[in-house]
Amino acid sequence: MIDERLIEREQKALMPNYRRQPVQFVRGEGAGLFDPDGRRYIDCVAGISMINVGHSHPAVVAAIQEQAARLINVSNLFYTEQMIALAEWIRDNSMGGRVFFCNSGTEAVEAALKLCRKHGQGRPEVVALVDSFHGRTYGALTLTGQPGKQDAFRPLLPGVVHVDRQDMEGLHAAVGPRTAAVFMEIVQGESGVHPTPPEMLRLARELCDRHGALLVFDEIQTGLARTGPTFAYRDLGIAPDVMTMAKSLGGGVPIGAITARPGIDATFQPGDHGSTFAGGPLACAAGLAATAVLADPALQAHVREEGARFLDGLRGLVADGLATEARGRGLMCGLDLPQARAADLVSAMLARGILVNATGPRTIRFLPPLVIGREDLDAVLAALRETIPALTA
Ligand SMILES: Cc1ncc(COP(=O)(O)O)c(C=O)c1O
Structure with missing residues (x-):
C-alpha cells in the first residue's frame, strides 16, 4: 500500500x-x-x-484547466467575473444576501465571528455547543466545544459560552441581551455525526430573534448536498442570519465563504476584513463547476x-x-x-x-x-x- x-x-x-x-x-x-x-x-x-x-x-477538471491557463489570481484589489458569479449562486441558493469569500472552513468561521461581533456593537458573549467543531484558528477553536482540542492552546477568546446540544434550558439561560451570536452545526460532524435536535435549532432561532442576537449555522460539513438539500438548514423550515461554508464548495480546491441575510450583509465595510487569495478566479471557477454538479x-x-x-x-x-x-x-x-x-x-x-x-x-x-x-x-x-x-x- x-x-x-x-x-x-x-x-x-x-x-x-x-x-x-x-x-x-x-x-x-x-x-x-x-x-x-x-x-x-x-x-x-x-x-x-x-x-x-x-x-x-470532469466538469471541475475542465473548469480548473481552462481558468488556470487564462488567469489564476489577482487579489481583491480588482474585479473578476467568476467571484461575482459564484457569490450570485450562493446568494440565490441560500438566504438572498451578499457573500464574503475566504480560503477554508476555519476562516469562514472567523469571518462570521467578526461579522457578529461588529453587528453586536460590543455584546461580549457568543454561544456555541458542546462537542461542536468549528476549526483550528483561535476564534473557531474557542467556539469548538472540545476541551481536548483547546487545552494546550489556552488562553482562548473570552466570552464564549458552551451549551449541550440537548439542553434547551441551558440555551434559554445562555442567550440574552449580552449575546452577539449563537453558532450551531445542523449535524455535528467531527464529534461523530450527531444531529442537533431540530427543536434546539428552532429555539436558537426564537431566542436570537427575541434578544437581537445573530444565529449562525456552520454548514461547512453539512453544506452542498451532503445531507440531501443544497444546504441542510433548508429541511428545517427556519433560516440562519449568517451561514458558513467551505469544504465541498470548490470541488477540492481551497475556498470558503460566508453569507448573511439582507439587512446585515453590509456589516463589513471597506477595511473591516479581507484575504489576499480569497475569491480568486481559479477557486471560483472550480466552485461554479462544483456547485452546478451539487445543485442537480x-x-x-x-x-x-x-x-x-x-x-x-x-x-x-x-x-x-x-x-x-x-x-x-x-x-x-x-x-x-x-x-x-x-x-x-x-x-x-x-x-x-x-x-x-x-x-x-x-x-x-x-x-x-x-x-x-x-x-x-x-x-x-x-x-x-x-x-x-x-x-x-
Ligand atoms: C462544521 C465545521 N466547521 C469548520 C471546520 C473547519 O474547516 P477547515 O478544516 O477547512 O478549516 C470543519 C472541518 O471539519 C467543520 O466540519
Whole structure:
C-alpha cells in the first residue's frame, strides 16, 4: 500500500500533527482512489466531505484547466467575473444576501465571528455547543466545544459560552441581551455525526430573534448536498442570519465563504476584513463547476435515497448486535461500536480497500463522495459485517 521510504521522508519533512493512514494515493475517479499499484479503494471519507462531487469530476477538471491557463489570481484589489458569479449562486441558493469569500472552513468561521461581533456593537458573549467543531484558528477553536482540542492552546477568546446540544434550558439561560451570536452545526460532524435536535435549532432561532442576537449555522460539513438539500438548514423550515461554508464548495480546491441575510450583509465595510487569495478566479471557477454538479436535483435525490438505504444497512448492524448506534442524514453517517476499536476497524477496512474515518475511540464516520454508487455502498456494508466480528473475536 505504501513504500516505507515515503513514510520516513514524511517524518523528517513534516511536523507530526497528523496521524496518516499507511496508504499513498496517486489518482482518483468518482468514489474511487488508486494507490501507486493501481489498487482501487472505495472512498468513504471524500477528503472529510471536501470531494462531494467525486474525485477529479470532469466538469471541475475542465473548469480548473481552462481558468488556470487564462488567469489564476489577482487579489481583491480588482474585479473578476467568476467571484461575482459564484457569490450570485450562493446568494440565490441560500438566504438572498451578499457573500464574503475566504480560503477554508476555519476562516469562514472567523469571518462570521467578526461579522457578529461588529453587528453586536460590543455584546461580549457568543454561544456555541458542546462537542461542536468549528476549526483550528483561535476564534473557531474557542467556539469548538472540545476541551481536548483547546487545552494546550489556552488562553482562548473570552466570552464564549458552551451549551449541550440537548439542553434547551441551558440555551434559554445562555442567550440574552449580552449575546452577539449563537453558532450551531445542523449535524455535528467531527464529534461523530450527531444531529442537533431540530427543536434546539428552532429555539436558537426564537431566542436570537427575541434578544437581537445573530444565529449562525456552520454548514461547512453539512453544506452542498451532503445531507440531501443544497444546504441542510433548508429541511428545517427556519433560516440562519449568517451561514458558513467551505469544504465541498470548490470541488477540492481551497475556498470558503460566508453569507448573511439582507439587512446585515453590509456589516463589513471597506477595511473591516479581507484575504489576499480569497475569491480568486481559479477557486471560483472550480466552485461554479462544483456547485452546478451539487445543485442537480437528481444528485440530491440520489443522496437522500442511497443515504437512507445505507443508514438502514448500518441499523441492521445494530440490530444484529455488531454496533450500538447508527445515525445519519443523507450521505453523512456515523456508527458506534460496542468497544473502543474504531482505529482497528479503520485499519481492517483499509486492508480490504475501503476508506473510513474514526471520529472517536468507538465511532466511525462515513462521508463518501455523493456520486458513490449502490454497489460500492453495499460492499462497504458487507465488509463491515465481516470485519466487526473479527475485531471483537
Ligand atoms: C462544521 C465545521 N466547521 C469548520 C471546520 C473547519 O474547516 P477547515 O478544516 O477547512 O478549516 C470543519 C472541518 O471539519 C467543520 O466540519
